[in-house]
Amino acid sequence: MITGASSGIGRAIAVKLHSLGYDLIVCARRRERIEALKAELGDEPRIHCLSFDVRDKEKVFESIKSLPYEFQQIDLLVNNAGNAHGLDPIQRGKVEDWEAMIDINVKGLLYVTKAILPGMVERKDGMIINIGSIAGKEVYPMGNVYSASKFAVDALNQGMRLDLHAEGIRVSSINPGLVETEFSQVRFKGDKEKAEKVYKGYKPLDPEDVAEILEFMVTRPKHVNLADILVLPTDQASSTIVNKKTE
Numbered sequence: 478m479i480t481g482a483s484s485g486i487g488r489a490i491a492v493k494l495h496s497l498g499y500d501l502i503v504c505a506r507r508r509e510r511i512e513a514l515k516a517e518l519g520d521e522p523r524i525h526c527l528s529f530d531v532r533d534k535e536k537v538f539e540s541i542k543s544l545p546y547e548f549q550q551i552d553l554l555v556n557n558a559g560n561a562h563g564l565d566p567i568q569r570g571k572v573e574d575w576e577a578m579i580d581i582n583v584k585g586l587l588y589v590t591k592a593i594l595p596g597m598v599e600r601k602d603g604m605i606i607n608i609g610s611i612a613g614k615e616v617y618p619m620g621n622v623y624s625a626s627k628f629a630v631d632a633l634n635q636g637m638r639l640d641l642h643a644e645g646i647r648v649s650s651i652n653p654g655l656v657e658t659e660f661s662q663v664r665f666k667g668d669k670e671k672a673e674k675v676y677k678g679y680k681p682l683d684p685e686d687v688a689e690i691l692e693f694m695v696t697r698p699k700h701v702n703l704a705d706i707l708v709l710p711t712d713q714a715s716s717t718i719v720n721k722k723t724e
């Protein structure tokens with residue numbers, strides 16, 4: 478099961494896992510996108526589309542509860558749905574943006590995880606991969622609340638591992654630096670020019686680079702857990718230091 482499979486990293490992960498033979502539950506709000514992905518990949522292995530907003534607690538639980546029988550056993554959960562909303566100094570930050578980031582990146586991840594966990598605990602088997610960010614490892618100017626939400630993901634990744642390792646459940650995270658996706662378009666509320674600038678003058682990661690790392694993680698034997706991965710483009714040294722050739 479992959480949240481945020483309609484775009485970017487989540488979509489690339491869905492394509493990769495499908496190629497590895499996984500049956501998939503692909504989730505996002507934009508149903509037409511996930512239906513199109515299903516049509517593109519074909520239904521062997523099987524794909525089930527679930528459309529919900531991760532902020533909608535009731536809908537999250539209801540959607541997962543109502544999965545058809547053959548999709549009820551979830552072996553791998555990729556908590557990927559999330560975004561940054563806005564890039565403002567804290568004194569000019571918008572409360573709606575703060576709420577969106579906390580509600581989606583943190584609370585949404587918790588709702589989905591809570592809905593999936595009983596089955597994993599019962600089987601004493603399963604794997605959860607949380608998509609964090611370098612922003613969850615170091616804060617950058619104007620990253621304030623987005624960073625706070627990803628620091629929370631980092632804490633939850635550690636906390637879940639502490640609580641679940643004895644249940645036979647692997648918990649791990651991939652924390653990417655700059656990846657070229659729709660992320661910046663969302664952050665800048667559809668301003669394409671601003672968004673494109675983020676990825677200019679250097680080589681960012683592609684979503685497929687992240688999907689390949691996840692492939693390596695999920696194909697390790699059960700006693701191996703790649704607990705916490707930070708992956709950056711070679712041109713990026715930290716949250717703030719990027720070797721940009723043009724401005």
Ligand code: NAP
Pocket residue numbers: 480481482483484485486487504505506507508510529530531532557558559560561581585608609610611652653654655656657658659660661663
């Ligand atoms: P993206 O292309 O904008 O994809 C975001 C995905 O999350 C979409 O599929 C979107 O689907 C889903 N999503 C957003 N809000 C949602 C909500 N309320 N309910 C359900 N689904 C929701 O961005 P991306 O770069 O692939 O981001 C994926 C993850 O990687 C995020 O957690 C992000 O924080 C993390 N990340 C990204 C970068 C980067 O540079 N791109 C770096 C580090 C970490 P719908 O809009 O269809 O619902």
